[in-house]
Amino acid sequence: MRTGTRISKQKQLFLKLIPMTESVNKHEEFLPVTRKKWICKKKIAKTHKHILDNKCLAEDFQSFKNKFIVKLNKQCNDMSTCDYFAQAIKVLEQSLREINTEAQNIEKVICFGLGPFTRHVQALHQLVFVICVQRLYKVKECLYFDPIFNETERKILHELNCFVMSENCEAKYEVEQPTLFYMPHCPGPLTNNLLWCNWEPKKLQNVILINNSFESITSNQPERILRTDLSYILDIQPYVKEFIIEDDYELQSIFNDLSVHAFPRFNLPPPDSDFWQKKDAPVYTDDSILTLNFATLKL
Template identity: 30%
Template sequence: MSGTGEGWQVARRRKGASKKCKNHPVSSDSKCDQENLDVGQLVKRIKKTMSDLRCEEFWKEWKEQLLVAASTSLLRPPENNDTVNQLGEVYQQLDCVCYGLGSFSTCVSARYQLAMLLLLLETGQIPLHDCSVYDPAFSHGERDVLRELGLTVLTENEEGKRPVTKPTLFYMMHCGKALYNNLLWRNWRAQSLSQVMIIGNAFSGMRERTIEREFKQDYSINRLPQSSWTDSPEPQYQHRPDLEIILRASQS
């Protein structure tokens, strides 16, 4: 699994800064707007966002950091300074899964995260259909937009429990810790965990922001010794009705 190099930093929210878009209950009018999206217009807006990001120094720096992280944790190390071509060679070998993107038709930060994902796939020359996306917050209209962009929209809530059989990039920007926990649990063996690369939140930050009692009850996967990799029970979260993931049993 990818390590955290010195170039990676935890982005902490400033006082007064707006929080990440949440999936609050919406009015029937808002739901209607989401279901009746102008697919072509939203696709154009997303591509415009991609164009804007290409010009940002942030994207250029992030691109190089991604090359180092992927080549160090999953594949061969870079051999020269041709980072763009090498990034493509590295990422062509990856599967890609995106969880928890959010409602990008109404949330600006979710739309920028989607644009960043598309830039990553473009630069890495990963076929769009090789990237699977899922969020229970997606409306029918948003799923149509994702398919129009060429991405594969999952129809089943995997709860993050996807087994890895080849090097796989998980794009989980600002997902809740239960999704990370489930992903680690499903792949908690040396041959699988070594093929997992995550773009998302720092585990150390999750630990710092979680009550110790809660962490021990629900997220013990992050502190198990190697000898327990194949013996850990499936996470249930039975006493946590406020989870940020929707369990299959509660879905119609």
């Protein structure tokens, strides 16, 4: 009795479901969503979002770049008319006369260790100074390198007609023409590398170097340490012509302890002197100092 009742109820339920199924198939009100279609739609949505994100990034960079260059040009105008820049150029021209360059000309400007100029106010003012020098002397070739530069900073330098080196040469850069090296507050081994790479009179006379005072470096450290890590700075110190740039800039700790260093040929030992004996590339007790970025340096 109970079994027959249970079968009868199941049949009734089955008969009720048949019209519903037929109605769905007839009118096709519901379509099944397969996993394949769902994945496809999800991929399209992600791609669309990626395109929008890239577009926003491009627009953000363009807007930031335009605002930054407007700010940079304003600061260049301020720098070019300030007392600090006037006396720095006077000192630079004095050093150029010492090495007897024609019409006090600078053929190239190379800047190592400038720092993250879109993120650090000190680095920004250093960049402004270099650009003002570049414009004043109409230098067409200007090279930069700092391992801390981000993609935005590299793009901005390209916009300013400057070239960013792709590899860290650790300041081992050989010159054949009058070249201004701007290396504000860089680690001593970088300057030591630059001297080593140009360790002969005809090359060294083309080096004009703005960085921390050689006199301060050699007088504030024991000779034992200098001989180990900064031997080329120590050896050239008696022959270098150093011109101090007085730090009267409106902001402190930006241009402090900087000098122009020139190496006039008449002031150097004779070319055939043992003084110029070429040695292997310098090796330092702490090589990591060569890759330090601006943000870690104490000014």
